[in-house]
Amino acid sequence: MEGINSEIIIVILATGIRLAAPFLLAALGEMFTQRSGVYNLGVEGIMMMGAFVGFFITLIGGSPLLGIAASLVVGALMGLLMAVVSVTFKAEQGISGIGLYMLGWGLSGLLFRLYVGAITTIDGLKPVAIPLLSDIPFLGPILFNQNGLVYSAFLLVPISAFILYKTTWGLNVRAVGTMPEAADTLGVSVQGIRYQCLIVGSMLAGLAGAFLTVGHANMYADNITAGRGFISIALVYFGRWSPWGIMLGALLFSMADSFQSMVQVLGINFPYELAVVLPYVITIFALAISFGRVWGPAALGKPFQRGTRG
Amino acid sequence: MAENMQHLEMLGITKRFPGVLSNNNINIQLGTGEVLAILGENGAGKTTLMNILYGLYQPDAGEILLKGKSVKINSPREAIALGVGMVHQHFMLVPNLTVTENVILGLSRKILVDLKTAAIRIKEISDSYGLAINPDAYIWQLSVGEQQRVEIIKALYRGANLLILDEPTAVLTPQESKELILLLKNMAAQGNSIIVISHKLNEVMAVSDRVTVLRDGEVCADVKTRETSSEALARLMVGREMTRHKREGKSSPGKPVLELQEVFAKGDKGTEALSGITLEIREGEILGIAGVSGNGQKELAEVISGLRKVTKGKLCLNGKESTNHPPIDLIKMGLGYIPEDRMHVGTIPSFSIWENFILKDHHKSPFAKGTFLQNRWIRSHSSSLVEKYGIKTPNLETPTGRLSGGNIQKIVLAREINRNPKTLVAAYPTRGLDIGATDYIHSKLLEARSNGIGVMLISEDLEELINICDRIAVLYDGRIMKVMPVEEADESTLGLLMAGLSEAAS
Numbered sequence: 001m002e003g004i005n006s007e008i009i010i011v012i013l014a015t016g017i018r019l020a021a022p023f024l025l026a027a028l029g030e031m032f033t034q035r036s037g038v039y040n041l042g043v044e045g046i047m048m049m050g051a052f053v054g055f056f057i058t059l060i061g062g063s064p065l066l067g068i069a070a071s072l073v074v075g076a077l078m079g080l081l082m083a084v085v086s087v088t089f090k091a092e093q094g095i096s097g098i099g100l101y102m103l104g105w106g107l108s109g110l111l112f113r114l115y116v117g118a119i120t121t122i123d124g125l126k127p128v129a130i131p132l133l134s135d136i137p138f139l140g141p142i143l144f145n146q147n148g149l150v151y152s153a154f155l156l157v158p159i160s161a162f163i164l165y166k167t168t169w170g171l172n173v174r175a176v177g178t179m180p181e182a183a184d185t186l187g188v189s190v191q192g193i194r195y196q197c198l199i200v201g202s203m204l205a206g207l208a209g210a211f212l213t214v215g216h217a218n219m220y221a222d223n224i225t226a227g228r229g230f231i232s233i234a235l236v237y238f239g240r241w242s243p244w245g246i247m248l249g250a251l252l253f254s255m256a257d258s259f260q261s262m263v264q265v266l267g268i269n270f271p272y273e274l275a276v277v278l279p280y281v282i283t284i285f286a287l288a289i290s291f292g293r294v295w296g297p298a299a300l301g302k303p304f305q306r307g308t309r310g
Numbered sequence: 311m312a313e314n315m316q317h318l319e320m321l322g323i324t325k326r327f328p329g330v331l332s333n334n335n336i337n338i339q340l341g342t343g344e345v346l347a348i349l350g351e352n353g354a355g356k357t358t359l360m361n362i363l364y365g366l367y368q369p370d371a372g373e374i375l376l377k378g379k380s381v382k383i384n385s386p387r388e389a390i391a392l393g394v395g396m397v398h399q400h401f402m403l404v405p406n407l408t409v410t411e412n413v414i415l416g417l418s419r420k421i422l423v424d425l426k427t428a429a430i431r432i433k434e435i436s437d438s439y440g441l442a443i444n445p446d447a448y449i450w451q452l453s454v455g456e457q458q459r460v461e462i463i464k465a466l467y468r469g470a471n472l473l474i475l476d477e478p479t480a481v482l483t484p485q486e487s488k489e490l491i492l493l494l495k496n497m498a499a500q501g502n503s504i505i506v507i508s509h510k511l512n513e514v515m516a517v518s519d520r521v522t523v524l525r526d527g528e529v530c531a532d533v534k535t536r537e538t539s540s541e542a543l544a545r546l547m548v549g550r551e552m553t554r555h556k557r558e559g560k561s562s563p564g565k566p567v568l569e570l571q572e573v574f575a576k577g578d579k580g581t582e583a584l585s586g587i588t589l590e591i592r593e594g595e596i597l598g599i600a601g602v603s604g605n606g607q608k609e610l611a612e613v614i615s616g617l618r619k620v621t622k623g624k625l626c627l628n629g630k631e632s633t634n635h636p637p638i639d640l641i642k643m644g645l646g647y648i649p650e651d652r653m654h655v656g657t658i659p660s661f662s663i664w665e666n667f668i669l670k671d672h673h674k675s676p677f678a679k680g681t682f683l684q685n686r687w688i689r690s691h692s693s694s695l696v697e698k699y700g701i702k703t704p705n706l707e708t709p710t711g712r713l714s715g716g717n718i719q720k721i722v723l724a725r726e727i728n729r730n731p732k733t734l735v736a737a738y739p740t741r742g743l744d745i746g747a748t749d750y751i752h753s754k755l756l757e758a759r760s761n762g763i764g765v766m767l768i769s770e771d772l773e774e775l776i777n778i779c780d781r782i783a784v785l786y787d788g789r790i791m792k793v794m795p796v797e798e799a800d801e802s803t804l805g806l807l808m809a810g811l812s813e814a815a816s
Contacts, residue, residue: 166423167422167423168418168419168420168421168422168423170423171414171415171418174404174406175404175411175412178404178406178407179403179404181402182402182403182404182412183404183415184386185396186390186402186415186416186417187385187386187387187390187416188415188416298405306366
């Protein structure tokens, strides 16, 4: 691999950091959802809706912030829908999640064709160079010259850890996902916590989608999420339901992703067909080695019904 | 305050479930500082009554008075607010949270959890009753007895002065049970009122001041403990004279049917669960495996039945090596297996009774010709088993999961024994069954013994082991502590061995 100089490495790493943001946002959201005992396989669909709505509102409203706000709202609504179906009506979570994915996919594509139709670019988020820090050689341009959503995504890692382990709500979430019967007998609302987690998790998924259009590509295209929602779900397992583990996984995948896109763009001497499948191969490989030894939320995937056993 | 002030009165409580009258006009009283035992067989309505008191169910009729005031309890939360605490039979603890986190779960109204203050109060409560619980320990690190004490702390932390314990000694070693009984008496002496739900006569006699006996949803007796006896209580509870089946005479064991030599195996979490087990079972004897569950019993049964891999060591069935053979081979070699989980491993709950009867033989004559099932044979075979084993079921098509635990166990037992095995491994065959069903299972195991079958009985119930086994082995931490003839075994020796104390028992 000749011709790789430090500039290219900086570009690859900086893009890798940037591309970690959607994984982080979606996976941290899914972490909360799963910690409360619900799988949300609809993340990909919610991301697609978030991506479209974020793009569309930015396009007509003129401000990326409006677009981001709209993606949060649409995420919350889809989370609410998932909650009604899987928590209140206790539908099989895997199936309702796939339903949500199909809904997001179809609806975002339909709305795009109805109201936009052609590839249009928007004025997305601009990088914000952090004074002083961004001047550090090598690290500065990689870490401290990103847009606001990237900073937020990384800040969300310690914040999520704090919420999960230090707050009453986090304690409730952990209890509900592991032993809902216990939480129920102590007056914690199992359904309430699951609703909250699904809504918050889906808002983050919506935000992750908006990042792709408003904070990265500055345009919308069909299937712009390209499986990132599903990879985020895998990342939750890979990271063992812990924010720091998820960050590690997100960086691993985003770096591979960044590498593959740079291979194509910059014509690095590396078979690009291999590079393109690299992130997905890593997903499967990482899951294969991390599965089996996982100690996840014990009640994951099980709808709660008072007094079913015993 | 009057000495005999009633803490709790439940008057005329009636609760109907579809097709069942679970509680019929039940009256109970509980004095302040009193320990009341509610005794009854499974299905007598004990648990329903307590769930009404704890706010999980609403009674169809009747009234609850707490300290003379009529109350309506709509949820566990309201029960807790009224000072009623419950220690469930299956602990309501979150294993990957600490003691403190479990105790304050649902209580904190602030955004941040204040674990420090809570831990101090837990320490105070723990010290004042001598509970010896470390607030920072994770639940999964604690023994079952300690977990139970955490449940008690949980109730006390919430200000409970009326404590309900559902079958509290079911999962404890004899020593732990004794400690619990002392603890409950101590708590009562300090002014707490306690209700113990149980179907174990010894513990009722040991712990309570008064006994209310329930049968078929009605109160059939309310007696002072010191004015009654276990025999009298057994009669009241079952409603007829009980003849308990016991081992008769010395066994005349023949050749070995099952041998384990230095067997090692891993548990579900990948840690070593069996560390060098050597055992031998011979024709016509019952070998009991005593021990607190979780010390390798499940793995032992699974290793023998081919469901778990042996990592080291050797297994022989009828003198032929059977190490790591697939289950089908072992079945063919004459192994019968009554698994611990009768509901999901022993049977397929959604399958009908006749389907469950032929699970191991459906591919063979006379139940099948080629690929076709021979319904006429299967039906006559099934109905004869239903009759022979006294299985109570509407018909042969009933899904097995709808039957009671005792009847499901009879189906498993009928299937396994009727296949004429050489060796029968029975894991906790009477767990959760009432006296009648338990006695029936015992009689069938003894019958198998006299027919020359070698039986391994894994159990936590020492009385059961002493009554029907010829030899007893104690399993602790994946090792056999000792194998002894039943004549040398008594509850206290076994109890110490079960707690891992080999020196003390010698």
